[in-house]
Amino acid sequence: MIHTQEIQAGTNEPANDLNENLVEMKGVKKSFGDNHVLKDINFTIKKGENVVVLGKSGTGKSVLIKCIVGLIDPDGGVLNVFGKDVLTMNDKDLSEVRTKAGFLFQSGALYDSMTVRENLEFPVLRKYKSKPQEEIDTLVEEALANVGLEDTADKMPSELSGGMRKRISLARTIILKPELLLYDEPTTGLDPITSQEISELILEVQKKYKTASIIITHDIKCAKITADRIMVLDQGAFVAEGTFEELKNSKDDLVRSFFT
Amino acid sequence: MLPSIKRSGLQQALDYLIAMCRSAMIAQTGALTMENKDTQAAEVKKKEVASDETPPQYPLIGALKAFVMEVGAISKFAFQYFRELVKPPYEFRELVKQMHLTGYKSLALVGITGFIMGLVLTIQSRPVMAEFGAEAWIPGMIAVSIVREIGPVITALICAGKVGSGMGAELGSMKVTEQIDAMEVSGTNPFKYLVVTRVLATTLMVPILVVFSDTIALFGSYIGVNLEGKVSLTLFFTKAFESLDFSDVLPAFIKCFFFGFIIGLIGCYKGYNSNKGTEGVGQASNSAVVIASLMVFIIDMIAVQLTTLFT
Incomplete structure (x- = not known):
């Protein structure tokens, strides 16, 4: 596990070689009836980069990352993920994109009829149908070790605490070693200590697997620990972008209000 | 215009x-x-x-x-089911698991109900049959009633209550806790994995449960007959099967597949489309039972009409 002292906010360097955009959004729009959630979203993320998206509730942060993995179809604009247009791709290509992009849900979304081991095995078995059981076991143990919960493999999700569920959910998300991780409010509902542990874990995962991450959060401590870059979403569009320190000292009241 | x-x-x-x-x-x-x-x-x-x-x-x-x-x-949901049913890949592992849950786990409940059904029917009908001096017809009458009508309908209603509501609640809960979305981002088609396997499992298992229930009901009836008399097992079953015709057994068996299909389909439809959080889960479970039970009676009525037409 990584220690807090080792983490310097806003100084997490993305991988050197990597200027390739994993996600590219231009003029993306999404409405639900008369509610125009996303009006004009322009966004890119490079390999190995951690981007935190801040915004008030209901501004479309979750919709934004659900569009990236095709859970919600945007109404218009350009949305390229791993260089491919999500809006026009077939089911097979979309499935491939999804296995390269892990998604950590706000609720954890662990399958509650399965044990922790079965939860972790699930994405592996879907991707590698004929993988030997020994190799699957190794992957499961490695994923559990990454989140520090090696002894929970045979427990049911209902036997775990909120923080443990989030960790197991993260383990399930990283078991296929995705290139892009999408976190939907990873620290919501957790106590400050567990929140910090999860934030550190996010950073640790990024360093270990060189993943890019989009982190949706209201937790400013989490943003401080994990962000290379912060973007502020308001009324369907990004209104500010910068490092933690830059935005903290912003002259815009709305932007500054997130940091007080 | x-x-x-x-x-x-x-x-x-x-x-x-x-x-x-x-x-x-x-x-x-x-x-x-x-x-x-x-x-x-x-x-x-x-x-x-x-x-x-x-x-x-x-x-x-x-x-x-x-x-x-x-x-x-x-x-539309049913159409999607048939489209996904024939399209590979096939989820055999999950299908076997669902067949186990739907079939094997319902054996005890269906068996007990069948036994009581046969026993009670025999005890209730005995005095009337005795009045007409037709006690010898009890095994045949019970066999025809159970195999043709009571066995399939009662078993289907029990499955609607146990399996249909379970599916509504399980899928509804998965929907509101984003588990279905999680499945989708794992590169899995949740409709194929959750719905197709469950509907196919009920379609295949309900007829088997009905056969099991009918058999136990006949044993219940045998015990009922022996409460006030002495009839050997061989004689009872010989009399029972003598009264049964091919046209009694086959239409009753075929309609059980439709019962199973509709129970699974309605349960999954209600769960898969539930909303409004935990309240929606309760509603999904409740309406799955109500609609599936109603559909069982409607299908039964249609089946009886069709059977009468062709026999």
């Missing part, structure tokens, strides 16, 4: 139909003259189209509209 409204064809036609019904109802009460009837009907229609949130003025029409929409949605 349909007015030009930017809506889907079905919705447009439905709105037009509602406006026509309303104008007809108003005309019946004599509230309108022939001159202004068309104008008022058009106004009613315009209001209906302008705002979906306007509460229906005629609850019966509102209910009819909701019913038609629901039937349409279930039909």
Whole structure:
């Protein structure tokens, strides 16, 4: 596990070689009836980069990352993920994109009829149908070790605490070693200590697997620990972008209000 | 001629139909003259189209509209089921698991119910049969009643209560806790994995459960007969099977597949489309049982009519 002292906010360097955009959004729009959630979203993320998206509730942060993995179809604009247009791709290509992009849900979304081991095995078995059981076991143990919960493999999700569920959910998300991780409010509902542990874990995962991450959060401590870059979403569009320190000292009241 | 409204064809036609019904109802009460009837009907229609949130003025029409929409949605769901059913990859592992849960886990409940059904039916019918001196016909009468009608319907109703509600609650809960979304982002088709396997499992297992239930019911009847007399097991079953014809057994067995299909389909449809959080899960579970039970009776009625036609 990584220690807090080792983490310097806003100084997490993305991988050197990597200027390739994993996600590219231009003029993306999404409405639900008369509610125009996303009006004009322009966004890119490079390999190995951690981007935190801040915004008030209901501004479309979750919709934004659900569009990236095709859970919600945007109404218009350009949305390229791993260089491919999500809006026009077939089911097979979309499935491939999804296995390269892990998604950590706000609720954890662990399958509650399965044990922790079965939860972790699930994405592996879907991707590698004929993988030997020994190799699957190794992957499961490695994923559990990454989140520090090696002894929970045979427990049911209902036997775990909120923080443990989030960790197991993260383990399930990283078991296929995705290139892009999408976190939907990873620290919501957790106590400050567990929140910090999860934030550190996010950073640790990024360093270990060189993943890019989009982190949706209201937790400013989490943003401080994990962000290379912060973007502020308001009324369907990004209104500010910068490092933690830059935005903290912003002259815009709305932007500054997130940091007080 | 349909007015030009930017809506889907079905919705447009439905709105037009509602406006026509309303104008007809108003005309019946004599509230309108022939001159202004068309104008008022058009106004009613315009209001209906302008705002979906306007509460229906005629609850019966509102209910009819909701019913038609629901039937349409279930039909679409069923169509998707058949499309996904034949399309690879096939989820054999999950299918076997669901067959185990649907079939094996229901054996005890179905068995006990079947036993009581056979026993009670025998005890209740015995005095009447004795009055006519027709006690020897009890095994045959019970066998025909159970195999043709009571066994399939009672077993299907029990499965609707146990399996259908379970599916509604399970899938509803998965929906509201984002587990279905999580499955989708794992590169899995949740409809194929969750719905196709469950519906196929109930379609295959309900007929087997009915056969099991019928058999236990006959044993129950045998015990019922022996409470006030002495009949050997061989004689009882010989008499019972003598009364049964191929045309008794086959249609009853075939309709069980439809019972199983509709129980699984309604349970999955309600769960898969549930919303409104935990309240929605409860509603999904409840309406899965109610609608599936009703559908069992409707299918049974159709099956009886068809059987009568062809025999």
